[in-house]
Amino acid sequence: MGQVTLNQVMRAAVTRLQRVAQAPDNQRILRELGFAYADVTEVPIPALRWDQIILDRSNQRWRELLSFARLLLGDRHQQTSAGAVDGHALLFEMNALFEQYVARLVTRALAGSGYRVAAQGGHRDCLFEAGAGRFRTKPDLIIRQGDRTVLVIDTKWKRMAPRIDDPKQGVSQADVYQLMAYSQLYRCPEVMLLYPHHGDLPPEPICTRYAIASDGAEETLQVATLDVTGPAHAHIEALKHLLARTLPAAVAA
Structure with a gap:
C-alpha cells in the first residue's frame, strides 16, 4: 500500500x-x-x-x-529564519538573469528602429602577441546601426549607493575601466553601465553622463538605472526613454 x-x-x-x-x-x-x-x-x-x-x-x-x-x-513555502523541516531552494545567477532580461527588452524597445542588438557579441581581443589575440572581450549588449557600433551596454546586478553616501554611487573603478576599453576596442563613442534601480535611490531612474579621458570629450560613459518592478511593458518604455537620449532615431520606435 x-x-x-x-x-x-x-x-x-x-x-x-x-x-x-x-x-x-x-x-x-x-x-x-x-x-x-x-x-x-x-x-x-x-x-x-x-x-x-x-x-x-x-x-x-x-x-x-x-x-x-x-x-x-501542499502549497507550502519556505522561510530562512526558522523551521526544522528540510526543504529545497532555487538559486539564480542574478547578474546573468538581469543581463538576459535587459537584452530581450532592448531588442523589443528598438524593434523597427533600424538598430540591431547583439547579446554577448563582439569578441574583440585586447592584446596581440605574434599574431595571436589575448584577453578576448564579450560585452553584454552591442547596438549597431549598419556596420557601425553606436552603443555598448554592460549590465551590472549591483546595488548603487545614493550620492549622499558615495559621490561615485558604488560604481567600481574596474567597471569604468572595462567600459573605457570597450569604447576604444569597438570604436564606439557611447558606452553605458546599467544597474537595477532600488528604493534607496531617488524616485526617478538615474542617467548620468561622463566625458571619457578629458572634459568635453566626444566619448561618453553613461551610468544609468532601470526599475525592474512592475509590468514588463513599463520596463520597455523606460528603456525607450533611456535609449532615446543616445539613439535619437529610436524615439519614433
Whole structure:
C-alpha cells in the first residue's frame, strides 16, 4: 500500500508541474514522466494518504523527491529564519538573469528602429602577441546601426549607493575601466553601465553622463538605472526613454 500511495503522490506532482511548466525541455521530460505513471490511479491532492507512505532501506532514495512533492502539492513555502523541516531552494545567477532580461527588452524597445542588438557579441581581443589575440572581450549588449557600433551596454546586478553616501554611487573603478576599453576596442563613442534601480535611490531612474579621458570629450560613459518592478511593458518604455537620449532615431520606435 505504501508504494502505491507513493506512486500516486508522484503522479500528482508530475500532473501539477505539467500545468505550470513553460520551457520545452521541461515539458518534454514531464510528458515522459506522465507516460511512466499512466497506469497509476489518479487521486485528488486532498485525498492523498501521506500517512501510508513508509520510507525504509528499500525506497530511501525517494526521500528527497517525496519532500519536494510535499512542498509542491501542499502549497507550502519556505522561510530562512526558522523551521526544522528540510526543504529545497532555487538559486539564480542574478547578474546573468538581469543581463538576459535587459537584452530581450532592448531588442523589443528598438524593434523597427533600424538598430540591431547583439547579446554577448563582439569578441574583440585586447592584446596581440605574434599574431595571436589575448584577453578576448564579450560585452553584454552591442547596438549597431549598419556596420557601425553606436552603443555598448554592460549590465551590472549591483546595488548603487545614493550620492549622499558615495559621490561615485558604488560604481567600481574596474567597471569604468572595462567600459573605457570597450569604447576604444569597438570604436564606439557611447558606452553605458546599467544597474537595477532600488528604493534607496531617488524616485526617478538615474542617467548620468561622463566625458571619457578629458572634459568635453566626444566619448561618453553613461551610468544609468532601470526599475525592474512592475509590468514588463513599463520596463520597455523606460528603456525607450533611456535609449532615446543616445539613439535619437529610436524615439519614433
